[in-house]
Amino acid sequence: MSMSDATTAGTDADPLGPGSMLYRLTRQTRWGLVATRAIVLEAAHPQIGAALITNSTFVAHPWRRLRNTVLSAQRMVDPDIRVRQREAARLNRLHARITGTDAEGRPFNAADSEARAWVVATLFESAVTMCRLSGESLDGPAMDRLYAEFQSFLALMDPYGGKLPPTLREFWRYYASVVEERLENTEAVHVILDRLFAQVPAPPLLRDQPAVWAAGRALAGPAATAIVVASLPESLRARLGLAELPGTRTLMHAAYLSTRLATRLLPEAWTRLDTVMTMLDPAYAPQRNGDAPAGPPVLEGLRRGVSKAGALLRLLTPDPETATAGDSTVRSASRFFSEVLDQTGDGHLDWPDLAAMAREIATRLDLDTHDEDRLFAAFADWWRELQKELDTDGDGRITGHEYAAATAAMAGSALIRIAEVLFDVTDTDDDQVIDAAEHRALFRTAFDHDPGGDAGERLTRGEFVRRFLGFMAGRRHSGVYDQMFAQS
Amino acid sequence: MDGNGRWAAQRALPRTEGHRAAEAAVIDVIEAAHTAGVEWLSLYAFSTENWRRPAAEVDVLLRLVRRAIRKHALSLHTRGIRCRFLGVTDPRIPPALARDIADLMALTRDNRRMTLTVAFDHGGRRDIVEAARSLIRDGVPAEQVTEESFARRLPHPDMPEVDLVIRTSGEQRISNFMLWQVAYAEWVFPRVLWPDFRAGHFWECLEVYRRRDRRFGAVQAPAPTGKGCR
Numbered sequence: 001m002s003m004s005d006a007t008t009a010g011t012d013a014d015p016l017g018p019g020s021m022l023y024r025l026t027r028q029t030r031w032g033l034v035a036t037r038a039i040v041l042e043a044a045h046p047q048i049g050a051a052l053i054t055n056s057t058f059v060a061h062p063w064r065r066l067r068n069t070v071l072s073a074q075r076m077v078d079p080d081i082r083v084r085q086r087e088a089a090r091l092n093r094l095h096a097r098i099t100g101t102d103a104e105g106r107p108f109n110a111a112d113s114e115a116r117a118w119v120v121a122t123l124f125e126s127a128v129t130m131c132r133l134s135g136e137s138l139d140g141p142a143m144d145r146l147y148a149e150f151q152s153f154l155a156l157m158d159p160y161g162g163k164l165p166p167t168l169r170e171f172w173r174y175y176a177s178v179v180e181e182r183l184e185n186t187e188a189v190h191v192i193l194d195r196l197f198a199q200v201p202a203p204p205l206l207r208d209q210p211a212v213w214a215a216g217r218a219l220a221g222p223a224a225t226a227i228v229v230a231s232l233p234e235s236l237r238a239r240l241g242l243a244e245l246p247g248t249r250t251l252m253h254a255a256y257l258s259t260r261l262a263t264r265l266l267p268e269a270w271t272r273l274d275t276v277m278t279m280l281d282p283a284y285a286p287q288r289n290g291d292a293p294a295g296p297p298v299l300e301g302l303r304r305g306v307s308k309a310g311a312l313l314r315l316l317t318p319d320p321e322t323a324t325a326g327d328s329t330v331r332s333a334s335r336f337f338s339e340v341l342d343q344t345g346d347g348h349l350d351w352p353d354l355a356a357m358a359r360e361i362a363t364r365l366d367l368d369t370h371d372e373d374r375l376f377a378a379f380a381d382w383w384r385e386l387q388k389e390l391d392t393d394g395d396g397r398i399t400g401h402e403y404a405a406a407t408a409a410m411a412g413s414a415l416i417r418i419a420e421v422l423f424d425v426t427d428t429d430d431d432q433v434i435d436a437a438e439h440r441a442l443f444r445t446a447f448d449h450d451p452g453g454d455a456g457e458r459l460t461r462g463e464f465v466r467r468f469l470g471f472m473a474g475r476r477h478s479g480v481y482d483q484m485f486a487q488s
Numbered sequence: 489m490d491g492n493g494r495w496a497a498q499r500a501l502p503r504t505e506g507h508r509a510a511e512a513a514v515i516d517v518i519e520a521a522h523t524a525g526v527e528w529l530s531l532y533a534f535s536t537e538n539w540r541r542p543a544a545e546v547d548v549l550l551r552l553v554r555r556a557i558r559k560h561a562l563s564l565h566t567r568g569i570r571c572r573f574l575g576v577t578d579p580r581i582p583p584a585l586a587r588d589i590a591d592l593m594a595l596t597r598d599n600r601r602m603t604l605t606v607a608f609d610h611g612g613r614r615d616i617v618e619a620a621r622s623l624i625r626d627g628v629p630a631e632q633v634t635e636e637s638f639a640r641r642l643p644h645p646d647m648p649e650v651d652l653v654i655r656t657s658g659e660q661r662i663s664n665f666m667l668w669q670v671a672y673a674e675w676v677f678p679r680v681l682w683p684d685f686r687a688g689h690f691w692e693c694l695e696v697y698r699r700r701d702r703r704f705g706a707v708q709a710p711a712p713t714g715k716g717c718r
Contacts, residue, residue: 304598311591315561 015152016077016084021142022149023077025127026070031260034130035069037228039120040192041183045235047115049186050102055110055352059195060345068363074283076153088156093372094359103187113161117154118178121164124150125175129231133253134260144168179233185240193229193242197221212317228254235288337400349386350397354379375421382414419468423461434459489514489532491657491681498681506546509683510597516588518604520687522567523662524694526604526716528648536611539580551582553608555587557592566593568601574643574666575610612667615642642668649673652697654690656682674700 016022025031042048052058058065075087098110109115121487124147131138138146151164165171198221202213229242230252237244340347343356362372390398426434435458459467492506499505503540521529533553539546559611564571571592589608620639623633639645650666650673658679676693678685 308595308598311595312562314591315558315588315595385602 014081015149016156018079020077020149021146022153026073026077028263030072030130030134030263033256033259034123034126034443036224037129037231038119038126040189040228040232041126041179041190041236042119043116043192044183044184044186044240045115045178046102046106046182046184047108047112048110048119049184049188050100050106050108051110051115052099053186053188053191054100054102055098055344055355057343057345057356059191059199062196062200064360076156085155089369090363090366091157093369094362097355097359097376113158116158117162117164118182120150120154120157121171121175122180124164124171130256130259133231133256135257136260147171179236183236183239189240193225197224209487212313223251223255227255229258246287332399338405341403342400348397348399349403351380351383353387354383361422365422367425371421371425374424375418378414378417378421380417385414415469415472416465419465420461422468423464427461432461434464489682490655490659492683494657495681495683503545506683507545507549507552511552513682513685514556514593515560516686517690518564518569520690522569522587522602524691526602528605530605530607530647530650530666532607532610532663534575534608534610535664536575536609537664538615539578540611550582550585554582554588557585557588561592561595564604565599567597568599570599570601570603571596572603572605574605574607574615576608578609581609603647605647607665610665612662612664615666616668618643639668645713651702652676652693654678654693656680656685672702672704674702 014020025034043052056065072087072091075083078084079085092111095110095116099108101107122225127146128138128143147164147168154162154164165174198217200217200221226245226248228235230244230248232240232242337349341353343360355376358376360368362375365371367375386398387396390402392402423434426438428438489510492504492510493503495509496503496506517531518529534549538549539695541549573589573593576586576589619638622641623638628637647669648670649671651674653665653670653675655661655677656677658677660677674697676696678689678693681691
């Protein structure tokens, strides 16, 4: 369904539920175009740019981040209002933990109301731009309605904080003034444009085909950058020092137009975001209500076809890693450092890396406030312990070298506390043993993955802690924790 | 698939060479069964007891299986053969092999011309114990447990009973192979060692089976459906 058709779909009293334009939009694959363009506009905001550059894992783990974002957006427009409120509260807690100062010493806070309003503003403006560029401009009432939905979205996130201007006319003035006066040529913008697309690691589907992925990325990466750059406001482009290359506008129009045609002409199930996510990442589990079927037969057929094609591709292409590194259970300290510990991918270990791990656990396990606080406190203790023992040059961060030189000190008491929090949230019936059902639940909710038939083992607290420490300190491979922290 | 070790010993080769030579026999038998219209073919590649063999031999075996899967996946798929594995639960199975097995099953799962079941890390008793456990876990009352309901708890419950088991190299034991499914199977024990076993031998075994009078304790023999090779 096109966006403008949505205006005739009735005026639902619920601005974010299944009847809303936003609900439909967040389920279409072209929402990816909207989100990518919006994140560049957000990154140019000094507060958001600083938070992104120091705390975010999206360059090192873009697919994980994308999955979390997609799930979160879908929860925010869930038919059940309690799901939305719970997700908003979770996002607020998550953002409240992201604070600091940027390179010029200016403080930033991810829960800042002005910054949040700007995030929602960029998403709205990018949605409108997407419709315009793909040749189906929203008419007045449709744009009013979409704007009202985004206002409700912000109100849900930030009920007591900043608001978007009351009318659309005022919104465009606000938008233009932020672009002119607030946005800067931040480091985050260039990281996104220069590094994200050029270096994005393979999605899980193609992880075993590095050559195929690298070849595709060499073509698609610059094209994606060009498309995003060409769609930015002209004055911002100038300020960012991004000259427009010949032909990029045509490329951008072609890209937007083809997303519209695809959305129009292909079966609805094919262009659904869930479908694309499932193709890219077989572990991605779309949010479903209870035991609802996975999707219409055409979607199931497509999914099977894709999984077969992926299987054939993996079986037919030689994989150089097989006999050597892939089979080994122990990895080098430096690999562990870059694959697991350095979550932000900046080459050293500091608090944002550990915070990103805590955030990932809290998100996957959907922890409540109490458990989340315990988890973050345990991670903070671990950080203090690491700093004390490993930061030999006292610069407040740990290099791969410092880490490799002193890995024996890893199994400290703080790490054990982290394992204990994990154990407590998994041991739902408090019998001090993780039984088969709890084990399965941990895998399913945290890792979108069925452990298979052999999950019958019972883990005592000691054994659970021992395994976690084995992963974190002994650097043993673990299917579970690797999936959570190491994969991109 | 017995006799790899003896085959190698007769030629003064290491045992692993016998396993290497077995690949040709496997492919030949699959092709012969496929041509003969056999709909269910099972191969006993590796038992739960085989883990006790020397680590180096197990290692070579696992590598050979992986290589064979990757080499023949496409030709199996184009022949309309559905490949399934029976067992495959031991954590010692390398992740790369487990992934290839999963990929081969995913690739061929909609094929219907013939179902090839590879018993790998298989034990007939273990399957039965697992089925019993699942009944108990689900709290099924004792009087509701029948042969049919029990069989549905076994892995691949759609697999018919085994009609014919071919055990090569003259060995005459069951060795924990599909204990439940072979209840009424006919057994043939050709003396040929597995690496020398070829389509011709397979045809001979089928001929022996055809001449047998299968009565299942009754009067009339039903049409054959499944074969097992071990």
